[in-house]
Amino acid sequence: MPGQLTPGRLGPLLSLLYRYGPPRWSHYVKTHWSGQRLVMAIPYLWLLLFFAVPFLIVLKISFSEVRLAMPPYAPLWQWAEEAHRLVVSFNFSNYLFLLTDALYVSTFLYSVKVAAIATLFCLLLGYPMAYAIARATPTLRNLYLMLIILPFWTSFLLRVYAWVGLLKADGVINNLLMGTGLLDAPLTLLYTDFAVYIGIVYSYLPFMILPLYANLEKHDPQLLEAAADLGAHPLTSFLRITWPLSRPGVIAGSLLVFIPAVGEFVIPSLLGRSDQLMIGRVLSDEFFANRDWPVASAVAIAMLLLLLVPIVLFQRFQSREIGGRQ
Amino acid sequence: MKSRGWFRHSVLALGLAFLYLPIVSMIVFSFNNSRLVTVWDAANSPTLKWYRLLLTNEQILGAAWMSIKIAAMTATGAVILGTLAGLALVRFGAFRGRAFLSGMTTAPLVMPEVITGLSLLLLFVALEQLTGWPQGRGMLTITIAHVTFAMAYVTVVVQSRLTGFDESLEEAALDLGARPAKVFLRITLPLILPAIVSGWLLAFTLSWDDVVISQFVAGPGSSTLPMVVFSKVRLGVSPDINALATIMVVIVATGVLLSTWWMRRQERRRAREVQMARRDDQ
Known part of the structure; x- marks a missing residue:
């Protein structure tokens, strides 16, 4: 029969298969x-x-x-x-709902604002601390670093909860201020934006300090000495030398604080206002209380889109940091 | 230079005070007799009654045991996966999909917890619909979720340790005819052991501490300690939580001090061995 597959003809075919087809298992x-x-x-x-x-x-x-x-x-x-x-059946109504509902838009804006302000405070407090640690003697440096990291190992939830006791109307801070006669009536500290800033700065401070320290520690002190010899004011040499050199550390630390802070759930739930929720809380309420999984998912995707640029920035920094040390 | 020295040192002191003030206040008030958490009842304090109350609270003890089991499994799983990922990223050069793997191991570091929690829960629901596994949600799903975000931290720790020493030791062993698996066990593993230990502790702490992700992926009857604490403190302050915090601070401080001491000793021994090896060479 013409075209019949005889063993003789099978050989070349198999060899073709062998060469171009899936490789042998072994x-x-x-x-x-x-x-x-x-x-x-x-x-x-x-x-x-x-x-x-x-x-x-x-x-x-x-x-x-x-x-x-x-x-x-x-x-x-x-x-x-x-x-x-x-x-x-693709359905864009969930996103449309997010974009047109004033509550969602304001919640997103509020979360970004709170996270940005808290990150700024974190930087203002963390930068001098990291600088002081980087310039300390090696023994002190290790001690300071351990003191910075130690609270991170204890429960985050309990440390945030501790601020409730400190900030309450009859809490430790108000009692102290009134006891010393500085105040007549207690300050409203708890359940305010201020309390949320404190909570975020407090919880995320190590994440700001550690990348900053890793950067500042590498600076060559001779640069500053040279600047001083040439008559530069310490502030000038800080602004012209230290600050520009430390920018990668500032960016890494700020991203490590800002990104998770936008979606923070525990801190605003315990310390924050009840009339203005943050986006993490809204997502959770949408999911658990309203059982509206599609809207909760749309909130999550919107949050991700919002954080996409910072996350990509952070990843590029992280891979450069680890790659650079090789 | 002197003039700015005082500024950064006072900020450092202030910052450290800020970090420790809440912890100290919790420890002090855990011995307070008054139900009003923040008013010191001088007549009847210090007292251990909140500790007694805490240690007889079945719900808290059960949740704590559950959390310990989950954290130990999480830490072990995260260390295995994180070490493999770190090894692949640092030692395998450029391979297809490296950037993707690197991205997937750094993203969980900053991913807001609500997103991770929601996405994992939706995955578990979809998986159960499709394959029947996992059946319901509980300890298993919490552990899987925790391993997923904790392994990112382990990967970073292992990665930075692996980049800290060069490949020449491993290459020498390969040249001398050791098989890759043996090289890993005899050379690489002992060298990165400190990173693995701190990675394990880190993963344990992260799991032990997590409340948001657990809330999403937990099922009925599988409440971890942070979940119980969170629902308790949301209703208002309760003094026995101060006692719990104090116990945890003491355990953590002891653990961190011990492990720091152990790692220092390990480092010094390694340095000594390197020195002796050098001396033998000459």
């Missing part, structure tokens, strides 16, 4: 599936499944419609049996 194992591949694959697959895929799911649900069921959202695509076609 060959594949030797070149690809070595220990290295395995070492890489395990964390890769984990992060893919538990970090990357979840975002796609959030994205998907943010486009679906809420409904009373479990899970409480409508599927995005469905096989319509009678029409014999795939029905895809």
Whole structure:
């Protein structure tokens, strides 16, 4: 028969397959599936499944419609049996709702404002501290660093809670101020923006100080000495030498504070105002109290878009920092 | 120069006072007799009654035990995954998808917790619908969520430790005919052990501390200690929480001091060995 696949003809075909088709298993194992591949694959697959895929799911649900069921959202695509076609129902109403609802817009703006102001305070307090540590003697330096890190190891929640006791109307600070006769009536400190700033600065201060310290510690003191020899005022040499050199540390520290602070949940819940919520709280309420998963997902995606630029900046800095030391 | 010295030193002192004031106040008031957390009842204090109350509170003890189990599993899982990721990122050169892996290991460091919590919960719900696993939510889902964000921290710690020493030691062993797995176990692992230990402790603390992500991925009957504490302090201040904080501060301070001491000793021993090896060379 013409065109029959005889064993004789099979040979070249197989060899073609062999050369251009999928590689032999043993060959594949030797070149690809070595220990290295395995070492890489395990964390890769984990992060893919538990970090990357979840975002796609959030994205998907943010486009679906809420409904009373479990899970409480409508599927995005469905096989319509009678029409014999795939029905895809993309729904932008959740995003439209976010953009047109004054409450959501103001919540987003408020969160960014609070995070930005708290980051600024953190920098104002953290920079001189990091500078003092970097210029201290090696023994003192280690002691200071340990003192900065130690509170970070104790419960964040309990340390924020401690501020409730300090800031209350009959709290420690008001009692002290009134006891010394500086005040006649207690100040309203708790449940204000001020309390949230204190909470954020307090919780995130180590994240500001450590990158700043890592940067400032590398500065060559001879630069400042040379500037002083040439008659520069200390303030001038700070503004012209130290500050520009420390900019990467300032950026890293500020991003490490700002990004999580925008979505902060615990601090504003314990210390903040009840008439103006932050976006993290709104997302959580939307999800748990209203059981509106699509809107909660849309809030999460909007928050991510808002934070995309800072997150990418931070990642570039982080990989440069680690790569630069190699 | 002198004139600015006093400024930064007073800010440092002020900053440290700011960091420690709340902790000191919690410790002091944990011995206070009064129910009013912030009014010192001089006549009947100090007292240990809040500690007694705390240690007989079944709910708190149960939640604490749950948290310890989750934190230990999290730390172990995060150390394994984080070490592998750190190794891949530092030692494997450029491979396809390296930037993606690097991105996925740094993003959780700054990702707002509500987003991580929500996305993981939606994943678990979708997975259960599709495959029937995980069945419901509880300890397992909390641990998976914690491992995912804690491994990012371990990766960073291991990465910076791995970049701290060069590859020549590993290459020498490879040249002498050791297999890669043996090189890892005998050379790399002992060298990065301090990073692994601090990574484990860091992951344990992060898991032990987390309330937001746990709230999303926990199921009924699986409340961790921070979740119980959070629901308690949201209703108002309660003095037994001060006692809890004091106990935790004491444990953490002891642990950190001990591990610092151990790591210093390890460093010094390594330095001594390097010195002796150098001397033998000459």
